[in-house]
Amino acid sequence: MRVATWNINSVRLRLPLVGDVVRDLAPDVLCLQETKCPDDLFPVEGLRAFGFEHIAHRGMKGYNGVAILSRIPFTVRADDPNWCEKGDCRHLGVTLATPSGPVDLHDFYVPAGGDIADRNVNVKFAHKLDFVAECTAWNAARGPARRSVLVGDLNIAPLEHDVWSHKQLLDVVSHTPVEVEAIAAWQRAGSWHDALRHFVPADQKLYTWWSYRARDWEATDRGRRLDHVWVSPDLAAGLHSHTILKAARGWERASDHVPVLVELAV
DNA sequence: ATGGTCGATCTTCGA
Secondary structure, three states: OEEEEEEOOOOOOOHHHHHHHHHHHOOOEEEEEOOOOOHHHOOHHHHHOOOOOEEEEEOOOOOOOEEEEEOOOEEEOOOOOOHHHOOOOOEEEEEEEEOOEEEEEEEEEOOOOOOOOOOOOOHHHHHHHHHHHHHHHHHHHHOOOOOEEEEEEOOOOOOHHHEOOOOOOOOOOOOOHHHHHHHHHHHHHOOOEEHHHHHOOOOOOOOOEEOOOOOOHHHHOOEEOOEEEEEOHHHHOOEEEEEEOHHHHHOOOOOOEOOEEEEEOO
């Protein structure tokens, strides 16, 4: 099964680019974040034309929004939490009906957290930490994940080489010690395996996002790994390959995040 | 230390 995740930063603006992702990655399932599209305006037919017969979306006006596009039939998980009681369209869970049995798939868009890494003066940072803490408690209550995949823009780069400069980003939201510990606790709570670091050793740089604000994103290469693929322990042995579609950052009208794909046996 | 660029929506907010 080929599972991809991409923060598309407006699904309507970048609808044609989904075709390029399909051409380059051939995903069976594509999870999107930051669709920025209310449900009644979601371009279902345009996406179905790329071969995704099964589509679920959870969106709102202007901000956030997640969607799952799939060639594999699925049912939407109905009883997952309304994180932080905000109804802000940051998670969508489905159960995929694979030939070998059901696989749960979770698509997350964790709050970015604003600019100041202090929960007492920045409510966005407090929301980010609360959101991750709720996810951690949710996984802890359910025990180790089984036949499950969790993907998305988690907006945290946990490892030293998930950022271009560990030292210079220690105080920058996305790489602060409190965030790194929070995401590590979440990962432990579900016994999740970091699929990208399964393929790329921890001492090698690994990025999935490059800021729009850089003068020359490719030359300066000041990236961060904000997008993740986690798998449950029982699926870890079946991890087969990964692709970071870095070329997508150079496309016309690119998202600041690039698509990430993992192929695994289920 | 600062400011840099996007997208949605509506002049500013969130990233």
